[in-house]
Amino acid sequence: MSKGILLVNLGSPDSPEPNDVKKYLDEFLMDERVIDIPFVARNLLVRGIILNTRPKQSAAAYKKIWWEEGSPLIVISERLQKKMQDKTDIPVGLAMRYGSMSIKKGMQELVDKGVDEILLFPLYPQFAMATTETILVLAEELQKKHFPNVTITSVPAFYNKPDYIEVLANSIAKHLEGVDYDHLLFSYHGVPERHIRKRDVTKSHCKIDKSCCVTPSKAHEFCYRHQCLEVTRLVAEKLKFQEDTYSSSFQSRLGFDPWLQPYTDRTIERLGKQGVKNLAIVTPAFVSDCLETLEEIAMEGQEIFHEMGGKDFTTIPCLNDDQEWVDLLAKWVNHWAKNGSLA
Ligand SMILES: C=CC1=C(C)c2cc3[nH]c(cc4nc(cc5[nH]c(cc1n2)c(C)c5CCC(=O)O)C(CCC(=O)O)=C4C)c(C)c3C=C
Numbered sequence: 001m002s003k004g005i006l007l008v009n010l011g012s013p014d015s016p017e018p019n020d021v022k023k024y025l026d027e028f029l030m031d032e033r034v035i036d037i038p039f040v041a042r043n044l045l046v047r048g049i050i051l052n053t054r055p056k057q058s059a060a061a062y063k064k065i066w067w068e069e070g071s072p073l074i075v076i077s078e079r080l081q082k083k084m085q086d087k088t089d090i091p092v093g094l095a096m097r098y099g100s101m102s103i104k105k106g107m108q109e110l111v112d113k114g115v116d117e118i119l120l121f122p123l124y125p126q127f128a129m130a131t132t133e134t135i136l137v138l139a140e141e142l143q144k145k146h147f148p149n150v151t152i153t154s155v156p157a158f159y160n161k162p163d164y165i166e167v168l169a170n171s172i173a174k175h176l177e178g179v180d181y182d183h184l185l186f187s188y189h190g191v192p193e194r195h196i197r198k199r200d201v202t203k204s205h206c207k208i209d210k211s212c213c214v215t216p217s218k219a220h221e222f223c224y225r226h227q228c229l230e231v232t233r234l235v236a237e238k239l240k241f242q243e244d245t246y247s248s249s250f251q252s253r254l255g256f257d258p259w260l261q262p263y264t265d266r267t268i269e270r271l272g273k274q275g276v277k278n279l280a281i282v283t284p285a286f287v288s289d290c291l292e293t294l295e296e297i298a299m300e301g302q303e304i305f306h307e308m309g310g311k312d313f314t315t316i317p318c319l320n321d322d323q324e325w326v327d328l329l330a331k332w333v334n335h336w337a338k339n340g341s342l343a
């Protein structure tokens with residue numbers, strides 16, 4: 001057997017032009033694990049309503065953050081792939097769940113290099129059906145249909161692994177060195193509350209209230225909210241943060257259903273109104289900076305904060321291609337390559 005790694009991130013449009021954004025959003029939002037309603041209703045909502053207005057609006061946002069080399073999310077993921085390849089002898093591939101750098105192409109490239117045992121690595125610290133699950137399901141479908149001789153092992157959510165928490169905490173501490181901040185906000189990508197209830201294996205644990213996510217339960221293996229709140233708790237513990245100097249919120253909601261709360265934009269507004277002058281924000285649901293961190297947080301979030309009377313707004317970059325992060329990922333994959341199990 002010959003081993004290889006396939007890193008998988010979300011994806012971006014090919015360009016920040018409305019037509020490319022529309023094509024990308026169509027694939028993304030028609031995924032039944034992202035907008036989880038029956039096909040006919042999803043088709044009507046996405047193709048009949050959202051895609052008539054959103055692409056223009058999103059394209060304008062993408063234009064603000066687009067780099068000369070391309071989409072930040074893709075460019076950063078490629079840098080990570082290259083740095084990881086320097087630290088391991090087995091081939092490291094890269095694919096995106098949506099867009100041109102498809103998982104099928106990524107698998108084919110590895111197979112062309114002689115790989116028949118793939119470690120599928122969704123680049124998400126927390127499990128969500130709209131991220132990790134949709135990658136696993138698609139990869140399995142592709143394996144059955146196109147690569148029957150290939151075996152796939154997948155890396156589960158790593159939100160509470162002590163070495164991940166250490167790398168994240170070190171990165172936060174490094175970026176906050178010399179920064180005089182009053183409050184650190186941990187802002188995670190939101191999901192509709194319904195997604196959490198759907199993946200509650202106990203069918204009764206997740207109440208999405210103050211206590212369920214801190215009460216031990218086997219539901220937590222698939223509870224995105226629990227896993228986000230745990231990252232905040234573990235980092236705060238590691239960095240010995242005082243209570244009331246940090247909190248968690250959820251960003252990027254779409255549509256009218258209730259999404260996880262508190263919402264980031266309203267939290268920034270509230271903190272500004274309450275007299276917080278210096279706010280720092282970290283976004284640990286993303287491992288690479290992207291539209292959601294560079295535009296929604298660093299631009300829109302900052303504007304809201306200033307409108308509310310806030311002064312300094314510090315955004316902490318995602319782990320991106322930070323050397324400690326690369327070293328940790330390389331340690332995990334090299335352990336798998338040698339022992340056939342995850343470290
Ligand atoms: C129903 C809609 C969405 C769900 C559920 C959702 C979950 C989810 N998404 C990410 C990570 C990213 N999302 C990004 C962009 C983005 N997300 C949605 C919608 C949902 N996401 C939309 C419509 C968009 C496109 C941009 C826009 O129109 O606002 C990105 C950035 C991509 C980039 O090119 O930079 C990331 C990353 C997670 C982690 C998550 C659930 C946990």
Ligand SMILES: [Fe+2]
Pocket residue numbers: 189252
């Ligand atoms: Fe998203």
Ligand SMILES: [Fe+2]
Pocket residue numbers: 205206207208212213214223225226
């Ligand atoms: Fe929970």
